Amino acid sequence: MTQAEIHPWLQRYVRVTLADGRIFAGRLTESNQHYKVTTPAPDKREHETVETIHSGDQIVTIEEAPEFGR
């Protein structure tokens, strides 16, 4: 996807599908020309995870992913 296509999704909780089939759910941010999906900890006793996407070309789709429950 192009930067223009990705830009509206930044800072939102989304579901990102990559060209290699991997899917990540979390908050999408941009930093140093990379994109990051930060998935909150599934449980408060765990840590959040961050997946770095090195180029927008890797991204096939972005869709809204409303968080479950609270």
Added chain:
Amino acid sequence: MLRQDAEARSGPDGGTIGHFVVPSSRLGELATSEAELPPSISVVLDRHLGRALEAVDDFGLVTIASVDSPTGVNVERGDILETLLGWSTGYGDNCDVYCEVFGPQTRPDQIDETVHHLASIRHAQKNFGAKIPIRNAPASMIAHALAECSRLRVPLKLGVDETRAVGAHGILNLITAAAIAFRDSDARAAIVEALEDEDPSSFGIEEDSLVWRDRRFGAATIASVRRELFVAFAAFNPTQPAAQLREVGVLA
């Protein structure tokens, strides 16, 4: 049970234990118990839904994190879903509601109907999810429910009586099957194979990834699966899952 739960929470694997599960008809026992109460509970509603929800409303000792629809009851019958929806709206979004999507006699098309209904409810009520009671369910039915929930973005809780690490729907089988369904809800054959795999050597942890045969799921993928699809796991014995996972070498 409360004493066993308190002991388990203060033990080395206490961090792996979630909500204490109580049938709504036994909520009163928590009030009279002298044992230490758990920080939060999950309530399984009894078949008399009105009375069960009243018991939940009247309970104020600890946080009720979620309620489950009555065990073995088709939520599409009568007005169960509508009742839960109306109750949840009044109770607030801070209590999740899980609805069983199949029992021993359920057909695949009935699973589809319930999951579709839940997906529709979730447009307005994000705290609704599906519950899949594993028990003796065939892998094909569990796979069908997992795939359908993944396709329609319905989070689910899996419930088992006896836990195992691997085999007969062990914990590693279930998380692997959920991860496959999350990535591709059409991969039914692979989901079934992951559920039916009884060989512990098929599963492993390498660096930060869960590995099953030639498939690899990284930490961010597993976290996403646990946030979006396989959001809860209910079992009877609080200490058994961690001990079993340690036994097969996937937990330090």
